[in-house]
Amino acid sequence: MKPVMDIHEVLKYLPHRPPFLLVDCVMEIKEGESLVALKNVTINEPFFVGHFPERPVMPGVLIVEALAQAAGILAYKSTNTTPKDGVLYLFAGIDHVRFRRVVEPGDQLRLEVKVLKARREMWKLEAAAFVDGQLVCSAELLSARRG
Numbered sequence: 001m002k003p004v005m006d007i008h009e010v011l012k013y014l015p016h017r018p019p020f021l022l023v024d025c026v027m028e029i030k031e032g033e034s035l036v037a038l039k040n041v042t043i044n045e046p047f048f049v050g051h052f053p054e055r056p057v058m059p060g061v062l063i064v065e066a067l068a069q070a071a072g073i074l075a076y077k078s079t080n081t082t083p084k085d086g087v088l089y090l091f092a093g094i095d096h097v098r099f100r101r102v103v104e105p106g107d108q109l110r111l112e113v114k115v116l117k118a119r120r121e122m123w124k125l126e127a128a129a130f131v132d133g134q135l136v137c138s139a140e141l142l143s144a145r146r147g
Contacts, residue, residue, distance in 0.1 A: 003027055003038075005073070010037075013076045014069055015083040019046045022066035023111065026073060034114045035074040039066050043105035058103035063137045064094065067127040070111040071141050075123050078115075079145075086147040092122070093142035100135045107131045113141070121145045 005013075005026035014021065028036040041058055048056040072089045081087040103109060110130040117124040123143040129136045 001027060004029055010073065012082055012084075013073045015088065016069060020065075021069070022062060023069045023073065026070075027110075029074065029077060031074075031078045032115060032118065034112070035070055035077075037066075037070040037073065037111040039109040039111060041103055041105055041107045041109060045105070048105065056105050058107075060097075060099050060137065063099070063103060063109065063129050064097060064127075064139060064141075065091075066109060067111050067113060067129055067137070067139065068141055068143070071113045071123065071125045071127060071143055074113055074115070074125075075118075075143055075145070078118070079120075088146045089123070089143045090146055091141070092144035095140040095142075097137070097139040099137050101131070103129075103131060103136055109136065116140070 003025035010023050022039050023037045024040050026037045051059050068091045075089045112128050114126045116126055125141045127141050128138045
């Protein structure tokens with residue numbers, strides 16, 4: 001399946017840059033409703049140097065951050081804005097976070113976000129990350145628009 005947004009398009013909709021850019025492409029998007037994105041996890045990720053050298057594991061906070069970045073793309077696309085417009089969608093809250101398994105080099109994270117409520121300034125989303133169809137992490141995210 002071909003992405004609907006490649007890395008070049010993702011870079012237009014996220015202010016993040018490597019090494020903190022955690023979305024490689026978008027596979028599906030229904031503006032105002034949902035988005036599916038991918039993050040290819042490689043041994044070259046800078047966080048693996050210290051987390052953990054003997055058994056590399058992607059930090060849970062970065063899995064949640066990847067979900068938040070996917071949510072940001074959905075918000076930008078749904079409101080027809082970009083960071084260049086002076087708009088930022090900031091992480092405002094997180095509830096009900098659960099981690100189910102580790103993410104290791106070679107895994108591909110499938111990031112799924114669904115809008116629960118959206119107003120111009122605030123977004124509440126259901127988020128889940130999967131590897132090979134297995135749930136890795138689930139959470140409810142809050143995003144606040146600035147600008």
